[in-house]
Amino acid sequence: MTVKLSVNLNAIAMLRNRRDLPWPSVTGLGRIALAAGADGLTVHPRPDQRHIRFSDLPEIRALIDDEFPGCEFNIEGYPSEEFLELVEATEPEQVTLVPDDPQQATSDHGWRFRDEKPLLETRVARLKRQGFRVSLFADPDADEVDLAIAKSLGADRIELYTGPYGACHSSSQEAEKELKKLAKTAETAFRLGLAVNAGHDLTVANLPALVEQIPALAEVSIGHALTADALEFGMGATVRRFLSALGR
Structure with missing residues (x-):
């Protein structure tokens, strides 16, 4: 199975926002990546617009529609009313719901499905009525009850939070433990009829083992490590390195 690569543009936007200037260009580097x-392409528009700005969304949508119609736009975020309205206006192919507090630096845990079911039920239903593919951020050790709730809500996919796996970059033994958790959770998700994405702290070095453990992985969303590598190798070459790490 071919694992798709979605390039997260948040880190590029954050660098741009350090100055009141239009570079580095979010759409320009998105074009090179595609x-x-x-x-x-993936973005996470937070309420304070500290990286991706709301004004970036129609420009990225137009880039994909006009130049790369076979590619997808994935918008992730906490399902506030403001976020849902942005999604509805932009019409991405995929919406990934994450349980972020607005003040968080980055996503660092999956949904507590039992506790958040009432919230997710209304938000997922609203998105599904409009034809969006919906993915829900899930912890690497989410259990069968959690995933069954995700399925019952109408989600199409989960996105496995791979931060703990990425944090094991200096310990192969710890990385192996985290991989087993991810693989077990993925197997449960597949059995329930959910497709599986993955994201957070994925690198050229740790992707091959992840794909080996979860060969039916649908998509990975990668931003920080990919952007860091792009500073060294350039965006085009970096995307090709990550595709190679995915076995493509």
């Missing part, structure tokens, strides 16, 4: 073989 031309190099990436399958889509």
